[in-house]
Amino acid sequence: MERFFYLQAKYLKDFLSFIAKNHRLFICQAKEDDYYYVQFSEGLEPVFNAYRTFEPLKSLIVPAKERIDNLNPSKEKPLAVFNPKHCDLNALAIQDFIFLGQKPKFASVEDLDVDTSYEQRRKNLLIISGDCTGYKEVCWCLGMGLKPYPESGYDINLSFIDTGYVLEFSTGKGRLALKGFERRMTKPTNEQMHKREHKRSKIIADMQNSLPELYPGPVEAMQQAVKQGFNSASWKEFMLTCVECGGCNFICDTCHCFLLSDEKRGKENARLKLWDACLYANFAKVAGGANPLDTRAKRLRNRYMKKFDFFPDNLGKYACCGCGRCIEVCPGKIDIRKILKTLHNELLVKK
Amino acid sequence: MKNIYLPIPVALEQIIDESATIKTFRFSSNDGFRFKTGQFVELSLPGIGEAPFTPSSDPNISTRFEITIMNVGRVTQALHALKTPATLGVRGPYGLGYPLEEFKNKQILIVGGGVGLAPLRSLILALFARPADFKNIHLRFGARTPDDLIYKQEIKEWSKICDCVLTVDKADSDWKDNVGVVTTILDTDSIDLKNCVVIVCGPPIMMKFATFKLLELGFKDKQIYLSMEKNMSCGLGKCGHCRIGPFFVCREGPVFTFDKLKDLPEVWD
Ligand SMILES: Cc1cc2nc3c(=O)[nH]c(=O)nc-3n(C[C@H](O)[C@H](O)[C@H](O)COP(=O)(O)OP(=O)(O)OC[C@H]3O[C@@H](n4cnc5c(N)ncnc54)[C@H](O)[C@@H]3O)c2cc1C
Numbered sequence: 089m090e091r092f093f094y095l096q097a098k099y100l101k102d103f104l105s106f107i108a109k110n111h112r113l114f115i116c117q118a119k120e121d122d123y124y125y126v127q128f129s130e131g132l133e134p135v136f137n138a139y140r141t142f143e144p145l146k147s148l149i150v151p152a153k154e155r156i157d158n159l160n161p162s163k164e165k166p167l168a169v170f171n172p173k174h175c176d177l178n179a180l181a182i183q184d185f186i187f188l189g190q191k192p193k194f195a196s197v198e199d200l201d202v203d204t205s206y207e208q209r210r211k212n213l214l215i216i217s218g219d220c221t222g223y224k225e226v227c228w229c230l231g232m233g234l235k236p237y238p239e240s241g242y243d244i245n246l247s248f249i250d251t252g253y254v255l256e257f258s259t260g261k262g263r264l265a266l267k268g269f270e271r272r273m274t275k276p277t278n279e280q281m282h283k284r285e286h287k288r289s290k291i292i293a294d295m296q297n298s299l300p301e302l303y304p305g306p307v308e309a310m311q312q313a314v315k316q317g318f319n320s321a322s323w324k325e326f327m328l329t330c331v332e333c334g335g336c337n338f339i340c341d342t343c344h345c346f347l348l349s350d351e352k353r354g355k356e357n358a359r360l361k362l363w364d365a366c367l368y369a370n371f372a373k374v375a376g377g378a379n380p381l382d383t384r385a386k387r388l389r390n391r392y393m394k395k396f397d398f399f400p401d402n403l404g405k406y407a408c409c410g411c412g413r414c415i416e417v418c419p420g421k422i423d424i425r426k427i428l429k430t431l432h433n434e435l436l437v438k439k
Numbered sequence: 440m441k442n443i444y445l446p447i448p449v450a451l452e453q454i455i456d457e458s459a460t461i462k463t464f465r466f467s468s469n470d471g472f473r474f475k476t477g478q479f480v481e482l483s484l485p486g487i488g489e490a491p492f493t494p495s496s497d498p499n500i501s502t503r504f505e506i507t508i509m510n511v512g513r514v515t516q517a518l519h520a521l522k523t524p525a526t527l528g529v530r531g532p533y534g535l536g537y538p539l540e541e542f543k544n545k546q547i548l549i550v551g552g553g554v555g556l557a558p559l560r561s562l563i564l565a566l567f568a569r570p571a572d573f574k575n576i577h578l579r580f581g582a583r584t585p586d587d588l589i590y591k592q593e594i595k596e597w598s599k600i601c602d603c604v605l606t607v608d609k610a611d612s613d614w615k616d617n618v619g620v621v622t623t624i625l626d627t628d629s630i631d632l633k634n635c636v637v638i639v640c641g642p643p644i645m646m647k648f649a650t651f652k653l654l655e656l657g658f659k660d661k662q663i664y665l666s667m668e669k670n671m672s673c674g675l676g677k678c679g680h681c682r683i684g685p686f687f688v689c690r691e692g693p694v695f696t697f698d699k700l701k702d703l704p705e706v707w708d
Pocket residue numbers: 370371372373374375376377479490491492493494507508509510511512513514515516554557558667668669670671693
């Protein structure tokens with residue numbers, strides 16, 4: 089079976105219409121210099137977003153607020169999304185780890201619980217990813233060791249080359265979704281395949297040349313830098329401008345924390361699942377008022393410990409994909425790259 | 440499709456006053472709700488909210504279970520205002536509970552404070568149910584005042600079977616036992632340090648000072664079993680609230696031996 093095809097740019101809409109027949113398809117629309125997901129409809133002009141969307145990919149599978157006591161995702165039409173980027177796909181592995189109940193290193197039990205709603209949506213989710221053709225100033229995927237084009241985690245990937253796309257199938261699910269559409273595509277020429285490789289190297293070079301904050305420190309040493317920096321006085325400096333809005337948590341593709349909440353709706357009782365933010369003052373507060381995370385500095389540090397210590401320990405992977413979303417939304421201009429760089433420097437001084 | 444975040448209904452049969460702020464809630468469990476001692480449940484009042492509690496009853500009884508609850512906030516206040524009969528929700532049991540097999544044929548020192556006696560009551564009843572395995576049990580309980588001490592009748596019964604010492608922070612004229620915080624009644628007089636375990640449950644501050652005192656007395660990190668109270672929402676290792684170091688306390692705890700915790704810089708925060 090052929091892995092690669094060539095799709096002419098003028099057929100992109102037909103391609104998406106084809107997918108939308110059997111899926112609840114989300115595509116991007118541009119607004120100023122950002123992209124947002126909207127549900128596909130025939131009236132929309134498809135956009136091949138140059139870089140990641142404003143909102144995280146997780147929001148399509150785990151909504152910010154959802155009533156869960158009358159939920160039945162097995163009745164939902166399968167989701168499809170066009171076109172998340174490598175950072176998003178990488179972050180999805182964190183959500184999978186938590187909600188699909190994959191076994192953490194430090195877990196003492198074998199049979200971990202599965203969030204069946206997540207599982208159902210995730211199982212059916214068709215991922216049509218794409219290479220980045222541009223980047224934002226805050227993009228620092230390379231600093232987290234990720235390329236600006238997908239390497240795994242997609243069903244179908246599109247690489248834009250001038251007049252069309254090199255389409256790559258990675259899974260049987262991807263092939264099945266396009267069954268019947270192959271005849272609209274051609275076998276890619278060697279030249280087209282070459283162009284894809286060329287574009288891929290070029291974007292990396294461009295990012296390296298133009299983004300000063302790309303590498304906050306060697307990726308292998310990040311856990312050590314954060315761990316050794318636990319008692320660093322810098323946390324107090326970092327958090328000075330934090331207004332506890334929780335934006336960094338909500339916009340983050342790898343943050344997974346939530347809260348179960350009960351409420352009355354008329355005569356009915358409803359249970360909701362809501363995203364929660366560890367930067368909120370009450371996140372860790374226990375009854376009687378004791379609060380292990382009682383200062384903004386501790387809460388900020390907690391976020392880094394979770395991403396750069398808990399996750400590598402338990403999953404062998406950092407819970408940060410370098411998408412830079414948290415940098416963009418923070419009203420306090422708190423920048424994860426600068427924090428990591430400071431901790432790295434402090435680590436070097438210690439040595 | 441099973442939804443792990445939804446409770447099953449349980450019937451509340453009886454409410455027993457333990458102190459001015461603490462009540463025991465007895466539920467019938469015809470549908471076979473079972474737990475291991477030390478495991479906890481999420482108890483919910485439909486439409487109002489949910490909170491984690493450790494059952495305080497004998498885990499060997501299959502027809503009913505009890506939860507002892509202190510009135511401290513929004514959900515617990517609503518629970519205290521309930522009248523029987525009522526239908527509540529329960530999820531769980533969650534966590535690992537007490538590893539009874541590790542306690543076998545050892546001296547067992549049980550240190551409790553305040554409402555921390557609730558999980559310990561379940562443990563004590565589970566130990567008493569196997570007298571051949573658990574012979575040598577020592578109880579050390581503290582409360583703020585004599586009125587705050589719960590399970591008074593039962594403690595009288597227990598002290599007939601095992602060594603039991605009580606203390607209160609502030610005595611009244613009827614109090615004949617010790618006065619002082621719980622650490623003041625900890626010693627090794629009747630303890631063989633080589634063959635013992637110590638189980639501590641109480642308010643965070645008491646756990647901290649009890650642990651320091653026990654270490655000072657010569658107990659090893661691995662012999663000290665602590666119940667970590669963390670903010671919890673899901674109980675399932677998903678919501679992220681209860682994390683400490685590399686653990687989700689709801690799943691890898693809530694009971695930990697101190698050797699697992701001692702190197703975590705945030706352990707007493
Ligand atoms: C494993 C475990 C076992 C326990 N066992 C027992 C036991 O056997 N007996 C016992 O009495 N206690 C026990 N506790 C403590 C018990 O869980 C708390 O007392 C209970 O959660 C208090 O709930 P509350 O709503 O009444 O208190 P509150 O103080 O109102 O709330 C407690 C927590 O919920 C948060 N919260 C409150 N309201 C809201 C809101 N509207 N939205 C979002 N967050 C909110 C607070 O920030 C706080 O973190 C146990 C705790 C744990 C972790």
